[in-house]
Amino acid sequence: APSDPDLVARARAAKEKLGDKVFVLGHHYQRDEVIEFADVTGDSFKLARDAAARPDAEYIVFCGVHFMAESADILTGDAQQVVLPDLAAGCSMADMATAEQVAECWEVLTEAGVADATVPVSYMNSSADIKAFTGRHGGTICTSSNARRALEWAFQQGQKVLFLPDQHLGRNTAVRDMGMSLEDCVVYNPHKPNGGLTPEQLRAATMILWRGHCSVHGRFSLDSVNDVRERIPGVNVLVHPECKHEVVAAADYVGSTEYIIKALEAAPAGSKWAIGTELNLVRRLANRFADQDKEIVFLDKTVCFCSTMNRIDLPHLVWALESLVAGKVINRIQVDKETEHFAKLALERMLALP
Ligand code: 13P
Ligand code: SF4
Numbered sequence: 001a002p003s004d005p006d007l008v009a010r011a012r013a014a015k016e017k018l019g020d021k022v023f024v025l026g027h028h029y030q031r032d033e034v035i036e037f038a039d040v041t042g043d044s045f046k047l048a049r050d051a052a053a054r055p056d057a058e059y060i061v062f063c064g065v066h067f068m069a070e071s072a073d074i075l076t077g078d079a080q081q082v083v084l085p086d087l088a089a090g091c092s093m094a095d096m097a098t099a100e101q102v103a104e105c106w107e108v109l110t111e112a113g114v115a116d117a118t119v120p121v122s123y124m125n126s127s128a129d130i131k132a133f134t135g136r137h138g139g140t141i142c143t144s145s146n147a148r149r150a151l152e153w154a155f156q157q158g159q160k161v162l163f164l165p166d167q168h169l170g171r172n173t174a175v176r177d178m179g180m181s182l183e184d185c186v187v188y189n190p191h192k193p194n195g196g197l198t199p200e201q202l203r204a205a206t207m208i209l210w211r212g213h214c215s216v217h218g219r220f221s222l223d224s225v226n227d228v229r230e231r232i233p234g235v236n237v238l239v240h241p242e243c244k245h246e247v248v249a250a251a252d253y254v255g256s257t258e259y260i261i262k263a264l265e266a267a268p269a270g271s272k273w274a275i276g277t278e279l280n281l282v283r284r285l286a287n288r289f290a291d292q293d294k295e296i297v298f299l300d301k302t303v304c305f306c307s308t309m310n311r312i313d314l315p316h317l318v319w320a321l322e323s324l325v326a327g328k329v330i331n332r333i334q335v336d337k338e339t340e341h342f343a344k345l346a347l348e349r350m351l352a353l354p
Pocket of ligand 1: 028042043044045091125143144145214240242255256257258
C-alpha cells in the first residue's frame with residue numbers, strides 16, 4: 001500500500017528541520033516507506049562501519065533492530081544519541097543466546113578442558129552482552145559478509161571456535177567456504193545439561209555451534225529450492241547464509257544482503273533469480289529491476305516478512321523524528337560503560353579484519 005501522504009510530509013518536514021543534527025540509517029530489510037528516509041542503507045557490516053561516519057550528528061535514528069542500534073551506540077561517541085523508533089524491534093535469533101547461558105557454556109568448555117583453545121566468534125546478531133563476552137575472551141564479531149575472514153582470523157588465535165548464536169551461518173561458512181566437514185561441527189544446546197555434549201565430543205570438535213537460528217531464513221527448505229527450479233527452468237538460486245545448510249548447499253549463490261543487491265545489479269538482462277532472504281528486500285529488488293528484464297521471485301511464497309524489522313514503520317519514524325524536533329529523545333539505546341568497553345574490543349577486531 002502507498003504510504004499515508006500526510007505522514008510522508010511530516011517525516012520530510014521533521015528531517016528537514018533537524019538537518020545535519022540527525023543521521024538516519026536503514027537496514028535493507030526495512031519497509032520501503034522507511035528506506036525512503038534513510039541517509040544510508042546497508043547490510044549489517046556496512047551499517048556498523050557507517051554508524052560513525054557522521055560524528056557531527058547529535059542523533060542517530062537506527063531503522064533496523066535492537067542489536068544494530070546497540071552496536072551503533074558502542075561504535076559512536078558519547079555525545080551521539082542512538083534512537084530505535086520502536087523498542088519492540090528485537091531479533092529472535094539474538095534472543096536465543098543470553099549472557100547467563102553463554103557464561104554457563106564457557107564453564108562447560110572450561111570443565112572439558114577446551115576453553116583455553118577456544119576463540120569465540122559472535123555474529124553481529126547478538127546482544128551487547130554477548131559481544132562483551134566475546135571481547136573478554138579474545139574473540140571477534142562477524143557479519144554474514146566477513147564470516148569467513150573472521151573464522152580464519154580466529155583459527156590463527158586458537159584451535160577451536162565457539163560460534164554464536166547462528167548455527168547456520170557458522171556451519172555454512174565452515175563447510176561451504178572453508179572446506180571443513182559436517183563432522184567437524186557440534187551443536188551446543190543451551191537448554192540441555194552440558195549443552196547436550198560430552199567432554200569427548202567437545203574435545204573432538206573444531207566448530208562448536210550455538211543452537212540458534214533466524215526464524216525467517218530457517219523457513220526456506222530444500223523443497224523451496226527444488227520447487228522453484230522446476231517452476232522456473234534456468235533460475236539462479238541466491239540465498240542468505242542464515243538459511244539451513246541443505247538450502248545453502250543446493251543454492252547457486254550465497255551472500256549477505258549487500259552481496260545479493262550487487263549480484264542482481266550485475267546480473268544480465270533476461271536472467272531469472274529466486275531469492276531466499278527477507279521479503280521487503282526481495283520485493284524492492286523485484287520492482288527495481290522489473291524494467292531491466294530481470295525476473296526476480298521470492299524463493300518460497302509461504303515465508304513471511306521479518307516481523308521485528310517490520311515494526312519500524314512510518315508512524316514510528318515520524319514519532320521519533322518529531323520528538324527530536326521537540327527536543328525530546330525517545331527510545332534511546334544506551335549500552336552501559338563496562339559492556340561497551342568489551343563489546344567494542346570485539347567489534348573493532350571485526351572492523352580490523354583484512
Ligand atoms: P546482513 O544484512 O548482514 O546480510 O544481515 C541479515 C540479517 O538478518 C540482519 O538481521
Ligand atoms: Fe533477526 Fe532473522 Fe529478523 Fe534478521 S531477519 S532481524 S536475523 S529474525
